[in-house]
Structure formats: structure tokens, C-alpha cells
Amino acid sequence: xxxxxxxxxxxxxxxxxxxxxxxxxxxxxxxxxxxxxxxxxxxxxxxxxxxxxxxxxxxxxxxxxxxxxxxxxxxxxxxxxxxxxxxxxxxxxxxxxxxxxxxxxxxxxxxxxxxxxxxxxxxxxxxxxxxxxxxxxxxxxxxxxxxxxxxxxxxxxxxxxxxxxxxxxxxxxxxxxxxxxxxxxxxxxxxxxxxxxxxxxxxxxxxxxxxxxxxxxxxxxxxxxxxxxxxxxxxxxxxxxxxxxxxxx
Amino acid sequence: xxxxxxxxxxxxxxxxxxxxxxxxxxxxxxxxxxxxxxxxxxxxxxxxxxxxxxxxxxxxxxxxxxxxxxxxxxxxxxxxxxxxxxxxxxxxxxxxxxxxxxxxxxxxxxxxxxxxxxxxxxxxxxxxxxxxxxxxxxxxxxxxxxxxxxxxxxxxxxxxxxxxxxxxxxxxxxxxxxxxxxxxxxxxxxxxxxxxxxxxxxxxxxxxxxxxxxxxxxxxxxxxxxxxxxxxxxxxxxxxxxxxxxxxxxxxxxxxxxxxxxxxxx
Numbered sequence: 001x002x003x004x005x006x007x008x009x010x011x012x013x014x015x016x017x018x019x020x021x022x023x024x025x026x027x028x029x030x031x032x033x034x035x036x037x038x039x040x041x042x043x044x045x046x047x048x049x050x051x052x053x054x055x056x057x058x059x060x061x062x063x064x065x066x067x068x069x070x071x072x073x074x075x076x077x078x079x080x081x082x083x084x085x086x087x088x089x090x091x092x093x094x095x096x097x098x099x100x101x102x103x104x105x106x107x108x109x110x111x112x113x114x115x116x117x118x119x120x121x122x123x124x125x126x127x128x129x130x131x132x133x134x135x136x137x138x139x140x141x142x143x144x145x146x147x148x149x150x151x152x153x154x155x156x157x158x159x160x161x162x163x164x165x166x167x168x169x170x171x172x173x174x175x176x177x178x179x180x181x182x183x184x185x186x187x188x189x190x191x192x193x194x195x196x197x198x199x200x201x202x203x204x205x206x207x208x209x210x211x212x213x214x215x216x217x218x219x220x221x222x223x224x225x226x227x228x229x230x231x232x233x234x235x236x237x238x239x240x241x242x243x244x245x246x247x248x249x
Numbered sequence: 250x251x252x253x254x255x256x257x258x259x260x261x262x263x264x265x266x267x268x269x270x271x272x273x274x275x276x277x278x279x280x281x282x283x284x285x286x287x288x289x290x291x292x293x294x295x296x297x298x299x300x301x302x303x304x305x306x307x308x309x310x311x312x313x314x315x316x317x318x319x320x321x322x323x324x325x326x327x328x329x330x331x332x333x334x335x336x337x338x339x340x341x342x343x344x345x346x347x348x349x350x351x352x353x354x355x356x357x358x359x360x361x362x363x364x365x366x367x368x369x370x371x372x373x374x375x376x377x378x379x380x381x382x383x384x385x386x387x388x389x390x391x392x393x394x395x396x397x398x399x400x401x402x403x404x405x406x407x408x409x410x411x412x413x414x415x416x417x418x419x420x421x422x423x424x425x426x427x428x429x430x431x432x433x434x435x436x437x438x439x440x441x442x443x444x445x446x447x448x449x450x451x452x453x454x455x456x457x458x459x460x461x462x463x464x465x466x467x468x469x470x471x472x473x474x475x476x477x478x479x480x481x482x483x484x485x486x487x488x489x490x491x492x493x494x495x496x497x498x499x500x501x502x503x504x505x506x507x508x509x510x511x512x513x514x515x
Contacts, residue, residue, distance in 0.1 A: 025358055118341040125301055125413075126355055127330030 016209050019131035020139065033137035034144075041103050041138065041204075042145030046152065052098055053091075053153045057160025060085055065170050078171045079179020082161045084188070091153040092192040093240045096146070096199035100232040104207040107138055108228035111211030112221035120212070135208040139201060146200035147193045154192070195243050199236050206232045251277040251300065251411065251443055256309035258295055269295045273309070273469055275462045280441040282434050282457045284448060287464035288489055294415065296464060297447045301333060301413055302326055313411065331359055334404030334442075336414040340396040342388040342403070348375060349384040352402045359407060374402040378432060394425035398432065405436060412437070414446040418453055426450060430457050449489075451496060454478065463489070479503055 024030040060082045068077055111134060114120050123130040158180055165176045210228035214220050258270040269292045277283040287293045298304040300311055302318050311318045313329060342351050353371040356362060375384055378398040388396055397417060404412060414433060418426035434457040437444040454461060458475035463486050471486045478490060479500060491497045
């Protein structure tokens, strides 16, 4: 029964995506909405990303310093380990888990409210493919902007580590700077950016699906918003494992 | 004209089928205000959703000037929908757009007008529904009646041949309801639109009901107009129409003294 329901849900999600990727009614309108969505979903999230990244970068540095206080390890290991954690996991996966809470709930509640207030029916009645009109700009916008957010996150996190070194002298600043530059593997940056593309698609499409298929009123919209975040997070973790296995091994 | 022929509709309900519409036959005429009336749960909203193609009937035909909507593919349906305007119960205005943005939206999507012409047409529609001065207001800044008028302006922007209204007076005070009814009636006659209004507001029935279809428990219970509704002997319809003391008194008075219509002051 659960399996049947899950398969039915997956089938509906695929059908929904098929409708979303239909040829738009007007390219000009799509482009306008695409830029709007990039701003709403991406640029609006920068303050949150800056705050979270700054503190996580600082915390990583402090915790690594406290946990690898071993005379056999080089002192630059703090900077190096901080960088690897940030590039490999935090800047893409953890950031996207955080953003799925902000962006995912926003998308699901926005589209869900449009559904329960008949705004989506109004689009359908006009002869507009509502799924494509509302969702495609969100998917395209987030997939475009999220890699830039990941780069901002990487830079801010490393800066957070630097700031904590300057403010507390927990690690010598020059040693930290040497650590974050030594044995640098460029592929790790690309790895994070590739993952972010998948995560952007997951967050925007799953949240849109939950919002689009809401039935009922405000309580159901709230539930859909929560479900969208939970399902996005689960899928991000599943895809994270798969991509890490495929791209790093 | 829209013609409904033997339309049936049922829904899946906890593993069994629940029949909502049984062999519905009805005609909705051009240039007339056609009302679908009936109690809550009688199936009138389901009928309207079948008419506009949001639901597909289990069987039967729905002919838009001879074109059967139930047999149309997606492309044909899309073309037909450009001829349809709809006013929703909750207005369904786009929250993120101003009144002007809402009214100009269908023009942007479907017309080949220049930006200037689109703006002129949208302004004309806004003026037509007496919303001049509210062009830059957002739906949340409008009263219920103004929202309905903005929704009517959006619905008529593309000069539709068919206009559907789902409970246009719900949530409105009686005076604003009359304003909306008169606006819908005027627009219908002015542009020769086939207007279909789904309502259970008896003031609307008595005021603008030129062709009334009474739906009772999924069946067509009665067809007539506002003049005939007073004197018919259909018990189900009488229970619905004369549910309040006021309308019962009106009927008694009318049966005793005959019908004399008074003009309402606007």
C-alpha cells in the first residue's frame, strides 16, 4: 500500500515535470519571471547565507583546532581541513539543506496559496499552462543562481575561519592562510557546483509539486510547505550520497 | 450558445463512485444572463467546472456553438479558452500584480496588441467596471466588491464570447451585490456574451435571471426565467427559493395582489 502510494506520487511528480517543461506561451514573459525568481530566490537569500557561512566557517576552525591538537600533525592542518569540509560538504549540501527550509517553504506556500485561492484555476481557464508558467521560471532561476550562492558561501566560510584566527589567535593567521591554500584540489570546487545544480532542481521542483497539488485551505498549505521541505531534505541527502560516490571515487 | 447534453459526472469516494451529475440537459443563450441555481452540494459548481473544461464529464456532450469541449484535444481546448472569461468566487486576482497588472495580463499573454494598445484596452475595462483611480492598487488593498469588479475587468479584457461567474455575490453586502449583478447584466447585453452565473443568491435570481436552470441533487429540477419562478409549482424549487420568511411573504403578496415590479434605486 505504501509502495503503491509512493509510486503513484512519483508518477504524478514526473507528469507534473513533463507539464512544467512544455514550451512557454511567451518567451518574453518567461524571461521576465526567470529574472524575478533569480532575485527572489537567490539574491534575497544572500544575507542568510552570509550569516550562516560566517559562523559555520568560524566554528569549523575552532572545532578542528580543538580536536586535532596533535604535535604530529602540521599546524596548517586546521586551515586545510576547514577548507575541505567547506568545499566538499558544507558549501553545497548543508547550505542547500538550510536553503530548502527558506526557499522550499516559500515556493510551496506561494504556489499552494495560489492553488487554494483559485489563481491557478484562473490561469488554466485562460488557456495558460499554469505548471510551466509558474514553476519553470523557479526551477530555471534557482538552478542558475544557486552555484553563485555556493561560491559566496565558500568564500564567506573561509573568511569566517580567517576572522576567528584574527580575533582569537586560536591559529596563527599566516598558518591558516597557508592551510587553506595548500594541496588545493580544484575539482572539489567543481564537485560542489555540480551538486548544487542537482540540489537546486530538487528544492525548486519538489517544493513546487507539493504547492501545486495542495487541496483544501490554509492548514493544507502549511502542511504542504512542511512536507516539501522534509522531502527536499531527504532527496538532497540521497542524491548527495549518490553524487559523492559517482564523482569522487 | 452553450448546450449541455446528457452530461454525467461521478467522483471516486473512498473506493466507491459517487454520482454528482445525472443526465444534465440545459441550454445557455447568447446575450442573456443564464443562472445555474441550487442548494450547496447540489452539483452546480461541478457542472460549471465541467462546462469550462476543468473537469471532464464521464459521458455526454458540452457544445460551445456546436464545438464539443469533451472531444477537444489540448490545443483545441487552449484555443477555446481564449474565448472564455471567468469570475471566481474569491476573485482569484494575482496577489503580486496591481489591478492594472491583473487586467493587462491576458492581453500580454494572448493579444498581438502593442504595449500602448494593451494599456488602453486595460484602462477601458477598468473604467467600464468603475474602478478608475484604483489601477495601481494591489488586490489586498481593495474591498470585496472592488476585487470582484477588478476580476470582471480581467475577465472581459479579451472580449470573451462566454463569461462564467462562480458565486459572484458571495461575501458581498446586498447593495454591492446589486451593483455586481447589474454590471454583469449590462456587460452581457452590451457585448452579447453568453454569461453563465452559478449562484444561490435569490436577489440575483429575481433581478437578472433571464434563463434559470435549477439543479437539484445532481438533476435538472426546473428551467425557466425570473418571471416564471414565482408561479411554478415545483416543490423542490419552492423549498429552495422560498426558504426565507421574506421571500415567502413576497410570494403570498404576489399571489394575492398580482405582480407589480418596482424599480430599485441605485
